[in-house]
Amino acid sequence: MNFDQLLNQYFGTSDLSQASPAVQEAGIDRLRVDLGLATDRAQRFALWSLLYMLGQAPDLDVAFKEEADREAARNLMDLLAASGEDRG
Template identity: 40%
Template sequence: MDLDALLAHYFGTDEPEALDDAARARGEERLRIDFGVEQEPSRKFALWVVMEGLGIAPLPAQAFEKAPALKAAAEKYLDAAWRLERE
């Protein structure tokens, strides 16, 4: 999935931080809904990564409670992101 395309799809721009609060909230709500109904594992994980980047992702245990492999991948992603942030 292309990050810029996802941001444009949900927010109408590839810079959601430039949106007013109402427009950003609408995009976030659309993203949460699509995440909740997505059945394809790789697409669901990609949507979660976008949500994480925006600071709105549920914890891996909640997001992927029925998909242990995705939960583990999300935890590894967060661990790597945390390590990069500390450096």
């Protein structure tokens, strides 16, 4: 999954500033539903990552069954925090 593709799929644009608050809310709702339905670990991680960057991600123990996936998510959180992009 490509970041721009995810943004376009859920928000209709790759520039969130162009999406109305209603479109953003609807996109986040669809992301949450798709995360809950996703069985592919990579897809779940991509969806969770986007939700995290939007400040809407569920807790790691809710989102991921595998410890390796939770650790990867922690690494992403640390990288984003170090770059000043922490949104969670």
